[in-house]
Amino acid sequence: MKYNAIEIESIQLKVITEAIDEMVNHEAMNFPKRNTDVIVGFSSSTHKKVFNILLVDFLSNLDKGLFNNSSSCLKALREVCDSPSFNVSNSIACLEKNVFILKEWLEEEVSVDTWFPSIELNIDLKIRRFDFIKICGNTCKHSLGRLTKTANDLRKIFQNNGTNISEEESFLALEDFYERFHTDILSYHASYLCEMINNIRWGIHLYLLPEFQRSHTWINRDEGSYKYLIPNNIKTQFTKNCYWELMNEVRRKPYVQQFSADKHLKIEY
DSSP states (O other), rough: OOOOHHHHHHHHHHHHHHHHHHHHHHEEEOSSSSSSBOOEESSSSHHHHHHHHHHHHHHSSHHHHHHHHOOHHHHHOOOHHHHHOOTTTTTTTTHHHHHHHHHHHOOEEEEEEEEEEEGTTEEEEEEEEEHHHHHHHHHHOOOOOOHHHHHHHHHHHHHHHHOOOOOOHHHHHHHHIIIIIIIIIIIIHHHHHHHHHHHHHHHHHHHHHHHHHHEEEEEEETTEEEOOOOOOOOOOOOHHHHHHHHHHHHHHHSSSOOOOGGGGGGGGO
C-alpha cells in the first residue's frame, strides 16, 4: 500500500522506537546509577548475542511494504532527518546529530590485530565496524548450514586485506573471527554503542515532543482519559494507530536515561 510522507514517517518512527527499546533496556543490560563514565554490562552472554542480532536487524533492509521502499532503520532515520514531518523550532537537531554520529562510527574502517588459529594466520585486519558487527550478528543467529554468505563475506574482507583464503578456510576462520570480534571487541564497544543508540532514542523523543504537546488533549484529567489530535494527512486506520502509539511513547519517555560511556571505551578498534 502507498502511504504519504507523514504516514510513512509515523510508521518508520514506531518501528524504530520499538527496535531501539528491544536493544537497549534494563532487562538486557546493567546500567550504573551515575550517568557519566558509564560501563554497560550485559545481563548474560545470551543477552549480548540477542543485542548483536537485533543490531544487525536494525542495520539491515526491512520489508519494503511498510516503508514504500527497502530500507534499514538507520537509513530511514536519515530520511526522516532530511525531510521531517513534525519539525518545530528545529526539534530535529538532536536526532540529526546523533544519527550522523552513529552512521560515521559504523562506516569507519579500523585495524585489528587478529590471530586465526584455525588457519594459522595472524593478520592486521582492516575492516569497517559495520561489517564485523554484521558478520558476528549473523554468526550468532544462524547455524553453520546457513552461514555460506557470511563466510564468503569474510573471505572478501581477507581479499581486501591482500590475503586469499579458500572457501573451506573461510568457514574455519568464522569461529576465530567471532571469538575476537564478538567476545572481545563487541564487549569493548557495547557501552559506547548503547550510548549512541540511546541518544538516538532520546533524539526521537525530543523531535516529537512539540507534536505531542500540540496533539495531546485531556478528555477527563481526573480519570486520566485523553486523546490525540491526529494530523489530517494521516488517513488510514493503521497509520493512525502508529501515530497514536508513537505519541504514547513520547508520553512515557525512553526507558534508559541519557548517559555517556567511559572515555576509555571510545579509543580503540
